[in-house]
Amino acid sequence: MLAEPIISLRGLRVAYGANEVLKGIDLAITPGSFVALLGPSGCGKTTLLRTLSGFTPACGGSITVNGRDIQDEPPERRGMAMVFQSYALWSHMSVAQNMGYGLKLRRVPKPEIRRRVDDLLSMLGLEGYGDRSVNELSGGQRQRVALGRALAVEPEILLLDEPLSNLDARIRLQMRHEIRSIQQQFGVTAILVTHDREEAMVMADQVVILDQGRIAQIGSPEEVYQHPVTPYVAAFMGAENVVDCEAERDAGQLVLRIPGVPQACVRLAEDGAPRPPAGPVQVHFRSEMASLDTSGSAGGDSLRIPGTIAQVSYLGGGYRCEIRTDCGHFFIDHPTPAHAGDLATVSVPAPALHVFARDPARAALRPS
Incomplete structure (x- = not known):
């Protein structure tokens, strides 16, 4: 009671x-x-x-x-x-x-x-x-x-x-x-x-x-x-990386694709969490939940976005990397040193993605 x-x-x-x-x-x-x-x-x-x-x-x-x-x-x-x-x-x-x-x-x-x-x-x-x-x-x-x-x-x-x-x-x-x-x-x-x-x-x-x-x-x-x-809540609670995707339904799953980035495709299993309808969506993820792949190897059920390392900062215990891609800039935490100018792929596991219907009248809020 x-x-x-x-x-x-x-x-x-x-x-x-x-x-x-x-x-x-x-x-x-x-x-x-x-x-x-x-x-x-x-x-x-x-x-x-x-x-x-x-x-x-x-x-x-x-x-x-x-x-x-x-x-x-x-x-x-x-x-x-x-x-x-x-x-x-x-x-x-x-x-x-x-x-x-x-x-x-x-x-x-x-x-x-x-x-x-x-x-x-x-x-x-x-x-x-x-x-x-x-x-x-x-x-x-x-x-x-x-x-x-x-x-x-x-x-x-x-x-x-x-x-x-x-x-x-x-x-x-x-x-x-x-x-x-x-x-x-x-x-x-x-x-x-x-x-x-x-x-x-x-x-x-x-x-x-x-x-x-x-x-x-x-x-x-x-x-x-x-x-x-x-x-707004996702960004304020630390999921400040945002990428625009297109969502479609297929066999009970939500499939996310990034237009112009063919390899960036991931399926989200139905886990009871509210899912937006098919159509334009914005996807949020945290820097610490993604990984940085510099080998080019494929990996798991993840959203993978190829890009280039723009700059690297040492945080103490790890490195914060800014990655430039064709669909935006992202910040990713990486455990080992990385080098500006190297090619790298941002890899975000499907469970770490927060998906919302895209509102063209209001961009995602990024708190300072």
């Missing part, structure tokens, strides 16, 4: 003047889940978080928490706590004072504030830091203080507005797992805003991909990665 949602959005709309930013969001979030709002800048993810928290008013639709309409409630009465991108710590306060500030506003007795803050300092690896100024802390430590301040008020819902974007790469990787562990330990419902797909997949159990103020896809990290439902 499915749990009743803790948060339910119905037809949520937000506009800044004449510019409609959220265009009818329907979303149900179950208690204790970790949800990532994912998308590029301008897609509406931060506006959605701020509308949930009460900092941005909606112009249509509804927001309910545990069945209670909170549309007209101020932020402090919504049962939520937010960790801001900038952390928003008080520089004139100590670590303990920052973490206990929300409790002080709620007039919690001092002994109880001290107990909760001490527990959080221990849990967050900040023992002995309570009397320090936040100005003396590293970025990762400040992030922990901001997280502790949010958790101190024991919220049902924790909102995270790109909390790791100001950290260096090494600390960011560590904090992903720490925040996820803390969320599970407290059992709070967490909603994260991020533009980093890897961050969303590592931290969340449900990913909501936004596209120009609308939800493009909702699913587990595995679902949105392995089974994107639109070209």
